[in-house]
Amino acid sequence: xxxxxxxxxxxxxxxxxxxxxxxxxxxxxxxxxxxxxxxxxxxxxxxxxxxxxxxxxxxxxxxxxxxxxxxxxxxxxxxxxxxxxxxxxxxxxxxxxxxxxxxxxxxxxxxxxxxxxxxxxxxxxxxxxxxxxxxxxxxxxxxxxxxxxxxxxxxxxxxxxxxxxxxxxxxxxxxxxxxxxxxxxxxxxxxxxxxxxxxxxxxxxxxxxxxxxxxxxxxxxxxxxxxxxxxxxxxxxxxxxxxxxxxxxxxxxxxxxxxxxxxxxxxxxxxxxxxxxxxxxxxxxxxxxxxxxxxxxxx
Ligand code: GLU
Numbered sequence: 001x002x003x004x005x006x007x008x009x010x011x012x013x014x015x016x017x018x019x020x021x022x023x024x025x026x027x028x029x030x031x032x033x034x035x036x037x038x039x040x041x042x043x044x045x046x047x048x049x050x051x052x053x054x055x056x057x058x059x060x061x062x063x064x065x066x067x068x069x070x071x072x073x074x075x076x077x078x079x080x081x082x083x084x085x086x087x088x089x090x091x092x093x094x095x096x097x098x099x100x101x102x103x104x105x106x107x108x109x110x111x112x113x114x115x116x117x118x119x120x121x122x123x124x125x126x127x128x129x130x131x132x133x134x135x136x137x138x139x140x141x142x143x144x145x146x147x148x149x150x151x152x153x154x155x156x157x158x159x160x161x162x163x164x165x166x167x168x169x170x171x172x173x174x175x176x177x178x179x180x181x182x183x184x185x186x187x188x189x190x191x192x193x194x195x196x197x198x199x200x201x202x203x204x205x206x207x208x209x210x211x212x213x214x215x216x217x218x219x220x221x222x223x224x225x226x227x228x229x230x231x232x233x234x235x236x237x238x239x240x241x242x243x244x245x246x247x248x249x250x251x252x253x254x255x256x257x258x259x260x261x262x263x264x265x266x267x268x269x270x271x272x273x274x275x276x277x278x279x280x281x282x283x284x285x286x287x288x289x290x291x292x293x294x295x296x297x298x299x
Pocket of ligand 1: 011012013014046213226227
């Protein structure tokens with residue numbers, strides 16, 4: 001008989017705003033999973049976006065989680081301290097011939113897509129609504145591409161999706177113990193092609209959320225990823241990067257999102273649902289549990 005492994009789970013907030021009710025649900029579910037399975041609850045600070053990360057938000061995250069009554073492992077991982085590890089993963093993908101320098105700007109991509117749509121030619125969008133970027137970027141004049149390549153200035157680095165998929169010798173599968181947006185659960189066949197040539201980083205600053213999250217989940221031996229349903233489709237990218245880099249595969253539990261009064265996903269700017277404001281207005285940690293639909297223990 002195999003012994004069930006103690007779970008290692010993580011909550012990975014970005015310190016670019018205050019935590020809101022959606023974060024509270026995620027953090028509590030992670031803490032509960034660790035407690036129930038006698039495992040570990042880790043905090044990872046997703047501060048790769050140094051332009052937006054602020055120390056006071058990081059401080060506030062810890063205060064809010066303590067106020068909720070959560071306990072986490074003292075070893076906190078800060079992504080900004082591990083750029084070399086993301087750079088090494090990027091280099092491996094580069095050595096496999098799977099990374100390209102993308103010369104088109106976001107504006108040029110958007111303009112090309114809009115012009116194509118107007119002319120009646122469909123242009124694919126990814127699940128987040130972003131435009132796909134064709135591998136040859138042939139919507140730019142050949143001379144412009146050649147000129148930019150020759151200049152060798154810092155560029156966006158993209159995964160060559162078609163080539164990456166061609167390297168796989170088995171279907172990409174993951175096990176979902178929660179639900180995807182269309183009720184997906186159980187054994188899921190991941191389809192990363194829906195994302196096109198995703199961004200892996202910049203030539204002058206290695207690392208993107210997708211690359212960092214798979215490296216970190218592996219380094220921290222995460223057994224179960226518990227996070228919001230808005231990231232369900234991103235799991236296809238994570239599975240692809242895990243397969244290419246030979247990393248272990250956790251199980252995934254995507255939980256429901258807490259929606260604002262307008263029916264939209266909460267954002268960091270939703271003052272009214274930030275844990276700080278709720279606390280200042282007299283809301284208790286138990287109230288927060290009720291507000292996010294969790295039942296409270298009798299004792
Ligand atoms: N920092 C990410 C977020 O807040 C974490 C995503 C994840 O858990 O993989 O959405």
